[in-house]
Amino acid sequence: MDDQTKTLKYLVSVEKLADEILSDKREIVLLDKRRNQNREALRDLVKAKQKKCWVTIGSVLVKHNMESTKALLEADQKQLDIDINTLRSNLKVKVNNLRDLEMQAPVPGLMLVPMSNKETEALSRSGLIH
């Protein structure tokens, strides 16, 4: 009986973490989609000639001042970048936690700080990494 509850508890924790990882990945995709849409919109605003533009907020279409729309979109972009990056770094920790629960060794080198651009360039030019 005690064994059974223990197993169940274990399975629940594994599934919960795995589910979190999957939903985080989904979230990143959705955020990136919005990021790309915002980027397209910003691009179109640069090219547009009129003073006002239409903005959809949920299902409502609003005519809005061009300048403040741009500011809104840019702020949104910044926030999206931050969110995606935090999701990505948290994902690493979660993946290692899950592997730990599943009695697997952590992914080698997952938590390493990446080399700077200059260093990678030097290393790849010398043929050490490719």
Place this chain on the structure above:
Amino acid sequence: MASLAAAQVQEVRSITRIERIGAHSHIRGLGLDDALEPRAVSQGMVGQKMARKAAGVILQMIREGKIAGRAVLLAGQPGTGKTAIAMGLAQALGPDTPFTSMAGSEIYSLEMSKTEALTQAIRKSIGIRIKEESEIIEGEVVEVVVERAAGGGGARTGRLTLKTTDMETNYDMGTKMIDSLLKEKVQAGDVITIDKATGKINKLGRSFARARDYDATGQQARFVQCPEGELQKRKEVVHTVTLHEVDVINSRTHGFLALFSGDTGEIKSEIREQINSKVAEWREEGKAEMIPGVLFIDEAHMLDIECFSFLNRALESESAPVVIMATNRGITRIRGTNYKSPHGIPLDLLDRMIIVPTAPYSAQELKEILNIRCEEEDCQMSNDALTVLTRVATETSLRYAIQLITTASLVAKRRKATEVSMEDVKKVYSLFLDEHRSEQFLKEYQDEFMFSDVSGSGDGPQLMEVSQ
């Protein structure tokens, strides 16, 4: 750099394993279960249970990083599986752990000093793990539109539409991007990556969805799946390089081509010091991880006293690899001295070692090994032929019996048989002498050979001792 992003999902680059002889190509690991108990026959390993169990314990210590600064000695008669155990250990450590295999006599080269050769071997056995990261845009091209201003010249503008299975988006392009797109001959249906930092474009292949666009395609057409998920991805690649590789690249006179030609020559100690301090800096910043690997020295009795004292010192350093030595000698002279010592290794070094003995195989185990070798060499052998071979192996040596497998299978092929029979084995047994019969023959007819100077008897094996 971008080509790297294009490289398939292989996250950790494997370190090339150098296999000294094909005689152990059938070994895939130590053949232990989760509790480190050796299975009777597994992963190409047979018998030798105590030694394998000991190797399993050592493996665990290596994995936990507890064994640096110590060495292991595999001691046993010839043909008792010392090299096999070292190979098995290397396989069990996984592709990420550097494993260098060398024979003791390899250090006697004209190109470099003995200590240099040893230092290089040691540094080949220490890996560092580094990571590179890049932001890339990866997707299948839906459409490329390039608009030229009327009248030829002038600025061009263009639009690129990319999609993944989850989204689709437009990019406006400037002249430079258009140029590199045209240079790469990117067209709708290609799967490409664009490096965000450098803007480099890389073609991964054509999407499977477009596989039927043309009836005839060139050989180089490679079909890939349409990428999944987000368009703008973060690509992380972990590389494992050995300290020796870094040394070679930074030793200016040779450059990185020396890595491939194998002609590295001596590396200045200043360069090594620079690299050590750089790696220490990286470790401090969390940019690199040290992986102490395994250095396997076969025929360790071939090393001389200088090498032993050098090793003694080198084992003290904090990032020393695990040194595994194998020897088949008993109490013998230490090379370079007149002193005798067990295994031909000085007592002070022997004191640092964990000694794992290997014992001769039993007849049943020999049969099992011969069976495995038959499979490895793609050779069908009848049951009684295998029995005869086992008999040969017990009476002469396992190595001789293994050599008979290949030759017997060739003889069987000559007479167009699918299976090696007892007659084939008998035939090659009479064709090829084993060491014992050869010796007997020489003794019988020694007067007819040239320069015969074996006046007495029983002096034969001593002559094989390498003189200084």
